[in-house]
Amino acid sequence: MVNGQLVDYAAVFHALPGMVALLDRNLVYVDANDDFTRLAGRSREQLIGRYIFDVFPERPEEEDTTGMRETRASLLRVVASGERDTMALVRYDIEDPGRPGHWHEHFWSPVNAPVLGPDGRVVLIVHRVEEITQLIRARSGPGDSEHSQVLEAELYTRSRELQDANEGLRETLDRDRRVALALQEAMLPSPRPVGHHRAAVRYRPAVGGLRVCGDWYDLVDLPGDRIAVAVGDVVGHGLTAACIMGQLRSALSAATLVAGGPAQALEALGLYARSVEGAESTSVATTFVDWHDHTVTYSSAGHPPPVLLGRDGTTTFLDKATDPPLGARPEHVPRPEAAVDFTDGSTLVLYTDGLIERRGEDIDVGLGRLADSLTRHSHAAPERLADFLLADLLGRDGNTDDTALVVIRL
Template sequence: MGDDAVRSEMTQELRLPWEEDPEELYEHAPCGYLTTLPDGTIVRVNQTLLTWTGHQRSALVGRRRFRDLLTADSRNDHETRYAPLLAMQGDVREVAFDIVCADGRELPTLVNSVVSRDAGGLPRVIRTTIFDATERRGYEQELLAARRAAEASERRVGVLQQIVAELAAAPTEAEVAEAVLRAPGPAFGALDASIWLVDPDGDRLVVVASTGPAPPGGEQVPRSSSRPVAQVARRGDLHVIGSVREAAEHFPELAETMRRTGRSTVVLLPLTAGPGPDADPPDVLGVLAFGFVEQRTLSGSELRVVRLLGHQAGQALDRARLYDATRRREARAVFLAETTRALEELPRLLPRARRLVERIVPEVAGWAEVRLRVGPAGVVAEAGAPAPDPRWLTERVAAVTTSGDPEYATGAPDTDGGGTGPQRDCTVLPLTVRGRVLGTLALRPASGQRLAGTGFLRELADRAALSLENARLYEQERTIARSLQRSLLAGDLPADSRYTLETYYQAAGQDLEVGGDWFDAFRITGDKLGVVVGDVVGRGIDAATTMGQLRSAIRALASAEAGPARLLERLDRFVERVESARMTTVAYAEINLATSEMTYACAGHQPPLLAEPGSAPRYLLDGRSGPLGSRAARVERVEHRIRLSAGSRLLLYTDGLIERRDRPLDAGFEVLARAYARCRDAPLPGLAARLADLLVGRDHGDDVCLLCLAMGTEERLERSIGADPMQIALLRKDLRGWLAAHAVDADSSEAVLLACSEAVANAIEHGYRDDPFGMVRVVASVAGSAVEVRVADRGTWRQTREEDVRGRGLRLMRQVMDEVVIARGEGTTITMRRGRRGQP
C-alpha cells in the first residue's frame, strides 16, 4: 500500500464523530485565555479564567488592564521584567504572576504572552495564555521548606559538632558552661540563654553564666523550689513553655519576666549524665534555659538535637567536675600542708592563731575568727568581711564549745529567692585536741561564694587545733622554763647610795630550754660589794642546775679576806666534784665602797667594759685566766685592782651579747664599745635593756646577761635622751637617785623632777615635732644651797608667743622653781634653779 493510502486511512480513523466548536474550545479550554490591547486593556477573556478568579466578564472587558489583576509584587515584575521583554522579543514564556481573585484570594499562575502585529508590523493585540500554578507553587514551597529544614538541621548539627568539640576540650565547669551557652543562638535562633548548675551538695541551683537579663529570684534557688528550673532539675525532663499565657497559668514569676524581656517561648533543658539522654532516672547536673522572641513549636528533629545537646553537656560537666574535684583535692592538700608549715614557723600561740586567719582569708573564706578557751580569753584573731551578727555568733560558739559538734553553713536562702541570713552561711568548727575543745574556728564565705566541703573544713580545723595546742604547750613549757631560769638568778639586789645596779636577762629567742647564763650581786661586808656574771657550758636543766650551784658556791666562798683570785681557785676545786661545771666562764669583781677600789678576775670570760666620766669606754684586760676546771688554766689565778672614779659605769656581760657567726669576735667587741659610748650619757635605768636591743634584738639564738654598776655620786648629772616620751620616766628615776645622793630635801626634789620632766616633754613635743631622732641634753648640779637644771635641745620651735609655745608647762615650771630662764639660739635652752629647803 502506498504512503498516500496509509495517510488517508489514518485520517479517517482519527476523525471524531462530531465536529469541535472552536468557540467552545476557547471558552472552556484547560487554561485561561486573555486578549489585551498593546496598552494592556482586556478585550477578551475566556470562561476558564473567569471561573478561576471569580471575576465577571463585564467587569473586565474594556474596563480593566491585565496588570490591574496582579498583586503588588507581580505588578512590579510586570513593569520591570514582563513588559520590557514582551516589547523586545514579541513573546514571553512561563512568567510567574499572582492574580488577585474577586474574593481577595491570590492565584499563583504561569503566563505565556505573544504580540500579534498588523501588516505594517505594528502591535495589534497581545494574546496571553494563563496556567494555574497552585499545585506547582505548593510543591515548590514544600521543596523550599524541606531545603530550609535540611539547611537548619545541617546548621544545628554543625553547631552541635562544634560545641561537642569544645566540650571535649573544656577541662572545667566554667569552660563547659561557656561552651554550652553559645549553642542555643546559632543552633535554634534563641534570643538569650543561661546555665544553672546543681551545686556539689545537690541542694541548690546556681547561675554560673548568662547572656540575658538576671534570672527572676536571684542567681540561686533551692532544688526543692517550685520554680520551673528546679522542677526540671528534679525530674530530669525537657520542658518547653510555649507562651506567656501558659507560663502565667503555672509560673507567674516566669511569666512576668517573659513579658518584661519580650520572650514568647522558653525552653528548659536538663543537662544529664549517664548512659544516654533517656536514662531513667537521669543524673541532672544542671539546666540550660533559653528563650525566643517569637512563639515557637520545636520540631521533632529540633527536640532530638536539644536532648542530645543536654546529654553531651551533662557528660562534659560530669567529666569537668571529676577534673575540678581532683584539682580541688590537690589544691586543698597543698593548702593544708603549706598552712601547717606556715604555722610551725611561729612557736607562739597568738602569732599562730593570727597566721591561721591570714591563711584562711581569702583563700578559704571571706571572714574568719579564732577564739580560744585557754591562754588569752576571747577572740584572738579575726580578719575579713562580712562578719556575722556578734550576738548570734557568741551563742553558737558557746554551743559548739560545749557540745564539741560543728555547725556548718547551710548556704540555703531564708526564702525562695531571698537573701541569706547572718547565721545561715556561717560555719563554726570546734578546735578539738585529745577530746578537749581548745577553742573555735568560725568561717563565713565572701559575698557570692560558698565555703568548701565539710570534709576539708574538718581536716583544716583538726590541723589548726593540733598546731595551736602545740603552741600552747610550747608557751606553757617556755613559761615554766623561764620561771625556773629566773628563780635561779639573783632576786632582790642590794641597794646603797654609793652605787647603782642595773641588770638585764634575755632568754634565747627560739629555745625552750633554760640556760646557764647568770648574774648576781651581793654584799660581802658592809663596805664590800661582790658582782658576778657567768656562763655554764650547755643548755637545759643540767646547765641551769649547775648555774644555781655555782651561784650559791660563789656566795658561800666569797669573804672579806679571800679576794677574786682566791675565790676562783676554790671554784676550781669545787668543779672537780661537779663535772657539768667544767669550762664555765666567770667574771667576778669585788668593790670596796669606802675606797672605791675594785679587784676583779676573769676565768675565761669576756673582759668587763668600763666607762669613766670624760673618757672613752675601755676593756679591762688584766686579771685573766682559763675557764673553771680547765686543764689549760694557769696553776694560780690572778686578779687586778683599779680605782673607780665617781660616775664610772662598769658593764659585765655574757658572750650572747657580742658573738655572731657572721663576724669575727673582735668586731663584736668593737660594736659593743661604740654602742656603750653612745649610751654613756643615757640614764642608767633601762641602759642594759637598750644595749641588748641595739646589739641583739628579740630573736637571738643565745641567752644574754648584763650587769651594769654605776659607781659613786656624780658631781654633775649629765644625761642625753632621745626624742621619745618613754625615756622621760627613765630620766626621772636616774635624776631622783642623784638628788637623793646629794641630800636634796624631798620637796625640792619633787619640784626639780616635775620641772625637768615638763621641760623635756616640751622639747620633745615642740622642738622635735618633725625630728624623731633629736636629742635632749639635761645637766643637773648642786651649787651651794641651790639645785640647777639645764634642759637644751637643737630643735625648731614654733614662732608664736612664749605663752602659747610653752603653754601650761612653762607656768608650772615657774610655779615650782625659783627661777626659770629661756634662751634661744640654735635650739632652746631652759635653765631652772631652786633653793634647798629644810632638812633632807
C-alpha cells in the same frame, strides 16, 4: 676562688639539682633555681618579689589539707630560731597557671634552712623542696588507681603521724622551756639597791627552742663600803644548765664572802665545780668594788671582759686577769687578779657572751659594738643604760643565746 678560678655562685645556684628557692624574712621570693621554676610551673618573673603563698595558695575546696599552714609554720620557726627545720611529707596541690581553677595533686618533702647575716640574724631562708609525686605513682604501677589511692593515703597518714609527733615534741620543749625559765627566775636575785649605789640587772632568754638558762649574775654585799659583782655562763641549755647554774652561783656567792679577793673566790669555785657534773668549761667573771680605795679588782675564768665606762665616755676592758674556764686544767693552779682605779660616777658593766657574740664573727667586732653603745649612752642612768645596750646589741628579734647583764654606777 677555687684552683685559681673564680666560682660563679649564681650559676651554681641555678644549676643545682632539685627545687631550691631563696626567701627573705617576710617569706617573699628572692630567687629560684632552674629546677624550681620548671617543676613548679612558674617563671622567675612570677616568683621574684612575691609572697610565697600568694604564688602558691592552698586548694580552696580541700578543707582537710594543711600544706600551707605547716609550710608557713616551718618557715617562721627558721626565722625565729635560726636553725634548720625539716618537714614531714606534705600534700600541697598546685593550680595550673594556664587553667585557673584546675589543680594538680602534689606530694612534697621540704627542708628549710637559715642564711645568717653578720649580726647572727636570719636574712634569707633556703627553701629546698623534693617532689615525690611521681615516685608515689610509679610505686603503684600503671592503671592501678585503687592501689595508688591506698598508697597515697598510707603515705599521707604516716606523714600526719610524724607531724603530730613533731608537734608533741615542740609542745614538750615549750613546756620544758617555761619550767626552765621559772627555775632561772627563782634562782637569780631580784634587782635591789646595792648600798647607796644604783644598779640594774637584766636577763634575756634566747629566742626559740630550749636554748636558755645557762647564764647568771650575782651581787654580794661585802664588809665595808664594798660589793662583789659576778656573771657566769654554763655550757649547755635547758633544765640541766639551769640546775648547774644554781649550784655554781650559790657556791661563788658563799666563796666570795670568805675569799680575800676575786681570784681566790674563783679558785674555790673551780675546786667545787669538779664535783658538779656538767660544770666543766663554765666561764665566770667576778669583780670586787671598793669605794674606800676607788678600785675594781677583778678575775676572769674564760669570760668576756667586764667594762669600765668613764664619765667622759671612755671605755676600758678589764682583760688583764683572764684565765681558762672552770675545769679546763687537769690540776689546780692559782688564778690571776688585777685592779683598776675608778672615779666617782663611772659605770661598771658585766655581761655574758649572748650580748656580743654572733656566728661567724670575730669577738672583737662584738666588743667594738658594745664600746660604741656605751660611749653613746654614757650619761644614762643604769636602768636606761641597760635598756639601751639590749636594744643596740640584741635588737627587736633578740638572740639565739641567752644574755645576762649587770650595770652599776660607781
